[in-house]
Amino acid sequence: MLYHLLGASQLGVLGLQARPDFIRTNLTIPSGVLALIATIGLAALSTLDGQRTLAPSATIQTFLLFTSLFDIARARTLWLVDENDSLTKGAFFTTIVVKAALLVLESQQKMKHAKGSGAEGVSKEKASGVFSRSFLLWLNPLILLGNQKSLVVEDMYEVDQALRGRTVDEEISAAWDIVPDQSEENALFFATMRAFLGPYLLTLLPSLALTFFSLLQPLLIERVIKFVQDPETPVSHGHALIGGYVVIYLGIVVCTAWNGNIQARYLARTRGGLVALIYRGMLGVRAESKAGSQAMQMMGAEVERILMMQIFIINIIPAVVQIVFGVAVLSTQLGILCLVPVGITLGQSPPLHP
Numbered sequence: 001m002l003y004h005l006l007g008a009s010q011l012g013v014l015g016l017q018a019r020p021d022f023i024r025t026n027l028t029i030p031s032g033v034l035a036l037i038a039t040i041g042l043a044a045l046s047t048l049d050g051q052r053t054l055a056p057s058a059t060i061q062t063f064l065l066f067t068s069l070f071d072i073a074r075a076r077t078l079w080l081v082d083e084n085d086s087l088t089k090g091a092f093f094t095t096i097v098v099k100a101a102l103l104v105l106e107s108q109q110k111m112k113h114a115k116g117s118g119a120e121g122v123s124k125e126k127a128s129g130v131f132s133r134s135f136l137l138w139l140n141p142l143i144l145l146g147n148q149k150s151l152v153v154e155d156m157y158e159v160d161q162a163l164r165g166r167t168v169d170e171e172i173s174a175a176w177d178i179v180p181d182q183s184e185e186n187a188l189f190f191a192t193m194r195a196f197l198g199p200y201l202l203t204l205l206p207s208l209a210l211t212f213f214s215l216l217q218p219l220l221i222e223r224v225i226k227f228v229q230d231p232e233t234p235v236s237h238g239h240a241l242i243g244g245y246v247v248i249y250l251g252i253v254v255c256t257a258w259n260g261n262i263q264a265r266y267l268a269r270t271r272g273g274l275v276a277l278i279y280r281g282m283l284g285v286r287a288e289s290k291a292g293s294q295a296m297q298m299m300g301a302e303v304e305r306i307l308m309m310q311i312f313i314i315n316i317i318p319a320v321v322q323i324v325f326g327v328a329v330l331s332t333q334l335g336i337l338c339l340v341p342v343g344i345t346l347g348q349s350p351p352l353h354p
Helices: 001-018 027-051 058-081 086-106 129-136 139-146 163-178 187-195 197-229 236-283 292-347
Strands: none
Touching: 001 027, 001 086, 001 163, 027 058, 058 086, 058 187, 086 187, 129 139, 129 163, 129 236, 163 187, 163 236, 187 197, 187 236, 187 292
């Protein structure tokens, strides 16, 4: 129903903007047509998503959020261009309100409305929307329950299917069985990387995004210093700087939450797969053999060693990006001397051991 109302309001705005006396650019009408087409697509996507998934659609939520923010900026421009056109302003304001209402409704969990066996075995995290996972809101009921009583195993949320022992065992076993020489050095490490290559690449996205927002901080601080030092700078620039700080630190918060969550899931899958693989190998070992004790040692020290190496690999790409950016910023202030701290750091770095 709300999608029909949104489409009707957008169609009304489009008709009002097509009047001969309306002040517009060459892109005003095409953008309005595209917005109407996008609303039709969102309505169809929302219907399909409601029938096939239990989690709120991240695509719909993200689209509605950013377009609502952009519409607010457009509403300000519309208000300043023509103060007497109250009809167009009211129609455009209606689209913003309806979008906000749709965003709230599309962010609601579907688990309590789900029926049948399809809702069984689905984790609370997996059934949460992008906002709930970005701000860890899905953990609030568990935290409140823990504040009221001592938690037991039955109070814990359902484990995600991708993190269960049977799933990770099948994934790592398939990668380990195709290794031609399983006695080769680091064979298990590379088999693990091959088995969970997709989840590993997924960890890079929030990590690089967090690096991006972190690197924006010195640039923003530089702009603030210039703004304070120049009394002739318009006040509107100060408002923009405040908005920049809000965006950057909000981005850091969200990216930190996603970075920790995705890395923890990746390491949990890796640890579970390695332990399951070693345990399955122990089943074929004779009781009087010493290989059983060696396998137990692998469950501890070797598994942790592989996990620590994978954490290093996850963090190395963002670290390289930070180094390159830092050197580039120093070069604007020091010139060729920016390479001096790089040389000192490389000279003092310990050698890498396998």
